[in-house]
Amino acid sequence: MTEQHVLLAGSERPVKHDARRVRDAGAKDSVSVTVSLRGAGLDENPEQRRADADKTKAVLERFGLRSSDESKIPQGSLGMTGTVEAMNKAFQTDLGIYHSDRQGDFRGREGELKIPADLQGIVTGVFGLDQRRMARRASFTGHGAFGSLSPADLEQRYNFPGGDGGGQHVAIAEFGGGYLDADTEAFTAKHHLPQAQVDVVELGYTPPRSWQEIQQMPRQDQQAVMEVLPEVMMDVQIVAGLVPAAQISVYFTNWDQKGWIDLLDQALADKPVALSISYGLPEDDPDWADVAIAEIEKRLSAAAQLGITVCVSSGDDGSGDQMSDGRCHVNYPAASPSTLAVGGTMINGGDEEAWWVAPGDRAGRGGATGGGVSVLFDRPDWQHNVRVQTLNPGAKAGRVVPDVAALAGPPYYDLILHGRPRPNGGTSASAPLWAALITRINAQLPAAKRQRFLTPLLYQNGASAAMLDIGVGHDNASFPQPGVGYAVQKGYDACTGLGVPDGTALLAALQ
Template sequence: MPEQHVRLAGSERPHPTKSVSIAEPVDPNEEIAVTVSLRDAGRNDHPEQRRADAEKVKESLGRYGLRVTDERLEVGSIEMTGKAKDLNRAFRTELKLFHGERQGVFRGREGELEIPADLDGIVAGVFGLDKRRVARRRVFPGTGENGSFTPRDLEEQYQFPEGTGHGRKIAILEFGGCYFDDDTDIFCRNHGLTPPSVEIVPVGYTPPRTLQDLRRLPAPDRGMAKEIAGEVMMDVQIVVGLCPEADISVYFADWDQKGWIDLLDRVVIDKPVTVSISYGLAEDHPDWSELGISEINKRLAGAAAKGITVCVSSGDDASGDQVDDDNCHVDFPASSPHVLGVGGTEIVRGDVERSWWDTPGERNGGGGATGGGVSVVWDRPEWQHVRVDSQNPGAIDGRVVPDVAALAGSPGYDLTFLGESSQSGGTSASAPLWAALVARVDALLPAAKQQRFLTPLLYGTGTNGRPLGTHACRDIDTGHDNASFPFPGRGYKVRNGYDPVTGFGVPAGVELLKVLKTV
C-alpha cells in the first residue's frame, strides 16, 4: 500500500513568473540538496524535542533514499540530498526545467508539496526543489556630481564616533557574484588603511576569487557573476573603510529560498553583532512562497533574539518595487519586524541631503529611488509607535519601513573594482554603512549594553518623551516622495519627523552612542 501523505500548507508555487516555456524534464538521477525546516525553526528552547524531530525526519525521508548531509539543529534545519526521482516521490511533486525571461533556465515546480503523514506537524517547510531567484538588487553607476564619498567623507557626514570596530564580527550576505581580494587591497591602499582579514564563507556557492576563476565559469553564469561582483565589492569596501579592524565574514549562497535559509542559519549560529543584506524582493511577489518568507522570518526573529541587528536595504525601486499593478509594495526582508530597514538619500548642491529619487523604473531607463511604505504581510510591531496609513485601500496597519536611511544616490561611494576606481550606490550601499556604524558603536558601549537588536530601541521613548531615533538620527524632511512610475504612480511623502521614506533619518553617530548608553 502506498505511504500516506499530507499537504504541506503554504508550499504552493505558481507557474514561474514570465516563464517562456518548459525546457526539458529534470534528469531523474540528478543529485539535489534540500533544506528541511523543522517546527519552531529559529528557536532552540526545546532541544530534546528538536533532536527527536530530527530523528523522525531522517528515518521517514530515509525510506525514500534521502541522506543527511548537514544538521543545524540549533536553528531547526536538516540538509538532505537525494536523486530527483526520489525527491519527487517523497514530496509528491514533479521537478521540471523552466526557461524564464529574466531568470534563464532553472529547476522549478508548480503547486503544493506533500510530505509523509508521519511528519505532519514536524516538518514546517522544504526548500531547494525550486531554484527560482528570490533575491534581487539593482546595479547603479555612481553619479558623482560632487565627487564620490570616501570613508573619511562618510565618517564626517554621519558623525561616526572614533573607533575601528575592533573585535566586532560583521556578516555580509551575498547571493552569487565574486570576491576579488586584490580590489580590497587596492581600496585600502588608496585610503591609507591596513587591509583586513576578510573571511569568505561559501554556503552552497563558492565565489570566484580572481578573474581567471571567473573566466572558467560557463558563459551565462560568468555574465551574472561579473555583474554582481561590483556590488559585492561595494558592500565589503564600505564596511572595511569604516570598520577596518572588525572581523568581517562574507557569506555566499544561491539566489533561491534555500539560499536565504541556509545563510541565515549560519548567521544565527555564528552570532555576529550585525549583518548587512543588500538584497530583497517585494514581500507579496508571487516568486516567494508563503512558507518561504515565513521560515526566513523565523530565522530573522532568532537573530534578533540573540541581539543581532540585521541591516537590510529597503529597495531601489520606490513604491512599486518592480511589481506592475496599482498598489504600493515594500521589499522583504526589509519589511520583517526583526530587522533594521535602511532607506536612501542623496546629497545635492554641496551639502543638502534629501530623499533619494532619480526617476525610478527600469522601463523608463531611470536610476532608482528609495523603497519604503507599509507592509501588507507583517503586522505593525507593538514597539513601532508611528502613525502611517497604508496607500493601499483596505490594507492592514502593517510594519512600516524604512527605520533609518543613508546615502544611496549622488554623489555615490568611492570604490575599487577590477583594479580601477569606480562609483556606485543605491540602498545596497546604505545597508552596509549602517551595519558598520552598529558595529563601531557596539565596540564603544559598556559590556551590559552591547549585542542588542537596535530597531526597537530607536522607537523607545527618551526622557523628553520623544523616540530615541529622533536623537540618534538627523531628520531628512525634504525631497521627492517615493512614487514609482508608471506603477503605481503614487508613493509616500517625506515630512518632518519619522516618515516611510527615510525613517528617522540618517546617522548621527556620536548621538547614537550617547543614547544607547542610557537605555
Template sequence: MPRKATSAQVAVKGSARLLPATAKAVGDPHPDQDIDVTVRLKSSGVQPHALPAVPMRRSAFNREFGSSPEELARVEQFAQAHGLSVVESSAPRRTVILRGRVSQMQEAFGVSLGLYEDRGVTFRGRSGPVHVPQDLADIVEGVFGLDDRPQAHPQFRLAGPLPAPGVVHPHAAGSSFTPLELAQAYQFPAGDGAGQTIAIIELGGGYRKADITAYFAELGLKAPKVTAVRVNGGKNAPTGDPNSADGEVMLDIEVAGAVAPGAKIAVYFAPNTDAGFLNAVTTAVHDARRKPSVVSISWGAAEPGWTQQAMQAMDSAFREAAMLGVTVLCAAGDDGSDDRVGDHLAHTDFPASSPWATGCGGTRLELNGGAISSETVWNNGMGHGATGGGVSDTFALPDYQQGAGVPPSANPGGRVGRGVPDIAAVADPQTGYRVRVDGQDMVIGGTSAVSPLWSGLVARLNAQRAHPIGFLNPLLYAAGPLRDITSGNNGAYQAHSGWDACTGLGSPDGTRLATLAP
C-alpha cells in the same frame, strides 16, 4: 510526469508557489539528477514575547529553542524511507539538508518539477504546495530547494567609473564620497569596531584580494580580515564584471570595512535560491565560530516574489538573531514604492519588511566642506532608481511602530501593517560611494550601500558596549527621529516630519546613536 500527494501527506502551510506569468516550459529535469532540499523545523520552545535583557548564550538558546534529537531523527527516518541521504543536520539552525534524485524528491514531497525559462534564465520550478507525511506536519516549518529559480536581486546601482582627469563619463556620478567621508558627515562615534565580526550575505559574485588591498591602501587604512564562508556550494567567484554581483560584494565589504576597519568580515556565499538565501542567514546567525554581532543583507525582492513559508522561516531566523544579540540590517530596495512588480500597486521589499530586521532606505546627499548641506529622498525618476519603502502586505504593525505614524497602505483597502524602512542614508548613485571593483575605481549607489554603512556603525557602537546592541528597532523608535528627512517621495509615499515610508526615522545621527542604552 506529475506527482500527486498521497493520502498520507499534507501540504506544508504557506508552501504554495506560482510560476512567473512569463515563464515558458522547456522540458523536465533528468529524473536521476541529484538535488539538495532543505527542511526547516519549527522551534521546539515557546519564544517569549519580550527579548531577554541581555543576549542569550548560544548554548542556552540551543537547549531551549533548537531542534531536539528526536525531531531531527524523525526527519532522518523520513529520508531513509525515501532513499534520501542526510547531507547536514543542525539543531541550532533547526535544519536538515537532504540529497536525492529528482524522481525521489518528487515522490517524497508530492510535487511535480519542470524546467522553465524566464527572461533568459532556465530554472527548475514547481507550482502548488509541497507535501510532507502527516507525522512530520507538526514539526516542519518549511521545505526549500525543490525550486531553484533566482530568489532575490542585489540592491545596488552602478553610476560608472571614476573618470580620468578631463574625461567625462556619460553615467558618472555628480559627486561621490568615500565611506570615511560619510562617517564624518554623519558624525559617527570614534572607533574602528575592534573585536566585532560583520557578517555579509551574498548570493553571487565575489571579491579579489588585490582590490581590497588597493582600496584600503588608498584610504590609508589597514585592510580588514575578510573570510569567505561557503554555504550550499556557494563560493567566492568574482566574474570580472563590475556590473555583476561583484559590484554588490565589493561595495558591501569596502563600505563596512572602511567604517569599521578593526572588525573582521565574514562573507557568506550561497546560491541565489530560497534555500540558499535562508541557509546563508541561518549559518551566519548561528555561526558559533565567528560569532558575528551584525548581519548585512543587500539582496531582496518584493514580497509577492516569496512564498509565505520562506518569509516565515527568514523572519523566525531574524528573531533568533535578536535573541542572540545580533543586529540584522536589510536594504529596502531601489525601485521606489512599486519595487519592480509593475502591477500599479505599492509593494515592500523582503527581507527588509521583516519586523525583526532593520530596513534601510536611501537618500540623496550633498556636502559642503565635509558637512551635510542637503539631504532628500532618493528618487531619480521612473527606471532610474528610487528608495523602496511602504507598508507590508504580509506583516502586521509591530509594537515598536505603534504611535510612529505609519500610514495605511497606499493600495486599495488601506491595510495597516509593518512600515518600511526604519532608517536611511545616502543611496543615490549620483551622490554615491567610491569603491573598487574588479580592478576599476567605481561609483556605486543603491540601498545596498546603506546596509553595510549602518553595519560598520553598529560595529563601532558594539565595540564600546558591554553587550552588543542587538535588535535595533525598539531602541530607535523609542529615541525618535534621527536626521529627519522631510523632502521627496518614492512614488506612492511622501517624506515628512517624523517617520515616513521613504526614509523611516531618517539618516544617521552618530552623536545621538552613541547614547543608546548601554
C-alpha cells in the same frame, strides 16, 4: 508498503509567470534540500530538536534520501540529498526544468508539496526543490560620479564615534556573484586603512575569487557573476572602510528560498553584531511560498532575540518596488519587524534629502528609496507613534518601512572594481553603512548594553533624538507604476524613516 502522505501547509508554488516548463528534470540528477523542523530558530529544546532530526532522517532515508548536512540542526534545519526521482516520491511533486529569459534554465515545480505522514507536525518546510530566483539585488548602479565619498567623508558626515570595530563580528549576505580580494586590498590601501579581515563563507555557492577565474568561466556563468560582482564589492568595501579591524564574514548563497534559509541559519550560528542584506523581493510577490516567509520570519525573530541587528535595504525603485500592478509595495525582508529597514538619501548642494532620481531611468542613473506600508506585517508596538497611512486603498495599517536612512544617491560611494574607481550607491550601500556603524558602536558600549536588536530602541526618545531628520525631497513615486509615492515630511516618513544617524550621539543614547 505504500507510504501515506499529507499536505505541507503553505508550500504551494504558482506557475512562474515569465517561465515555461521545457522538460522533466533528469530522474538521476542530484538535488540538495534544506528541511526545516518545527520550532526552527532558537534551540530551546536540544533533545527534542535532535529527536526530530533523527526521525526526519530515518523517514526520508526510506525514499532513498540521505543526510548531507547536520551542522544546522541547532537552528532547526537538516540538509538532505537525493535524486530527482527520490525527491519526487518523498515529497509527491514533479520536478521539471523551466526556462525564463531572466534566469535561463532552472529546476522548478508547481503546486503543493506533501510530506510522509510520519513527519506531520515535525517538518515545516522543504527548500531547494524549486530554484527560481527569490532575491533581487538593488538594481541601481552608479558610474562616473565626481566627488564620491570616502570612508573618512562618511565618518565625518554621520559623526561616527572613534574606533575601528576591533573585536567585533559583522556579516554580509550575498546571492551569487564573486569576490575579488585584490580590489578590497587596493581599496583599503588607497584610504590608508589596515587590510580587512574578510572571511568568505560558502553556503552552497562557491564564488570566483579573481578576475582571471571569472574570465575562464563559461560565458553565461561569467555574465551571471558580473551582474552581481559590483554589489558584492560595494558591500564589503563599505564595511571594510568603516570597521577595518572587525571580523567580516561574507555569506555566499544561492538565489532561491533555500538560500535565504541557509544564510540565516549561518547567522544564527555565528551571532554577528549585525548582518547586512542588500537584496530582497516585494513581500507580496506571488513567487514566494507562504511557508518560506514563515520560516524566514522564524529565523529573523530568533536573530533579533540573539541581539543581531539585520540591516536590510528598502529597495531602489521607490513605491512600486518593480511591480507593475499599479499598487505600492515594500521590499522583503525589509518589511519584517525583526529587521532594521534602511532607506536612501542623496546630497543636493550640500544638503541631504530623500533620494529620488527618476526611477526606471537607468541610463541617467535613476533610482529612488523604497518605502511604504506592509500588507503582510502588523505595525509593531514600537511604531505606535508613526502616523504614515497606506496608499493602497483598503489595506491595513501595517509595519512602515524604512526605519532609518543613509546615503544612496549622488555623489555615491568611492569604491574600486577591477582595480579602477567605480562609484556606486543605492540602498544597497546604505544598509552596509548602518551595519558598520552598529558594529563600531557595539565595540564601545558597556558589556551589559552590547549585542542588542537595535530597531525598537531607535524609536525611543533618547535614540530618536540622535537621528538627523530628513524633511525635504521628492516623494518616492515609481514610474510608470504606481505613479504615486509616500511623502517626505518633517519627522518620521516612509522615505527616510527616523532620518540619518549622528553616530556619536547615538552611542551616547544607547549607553
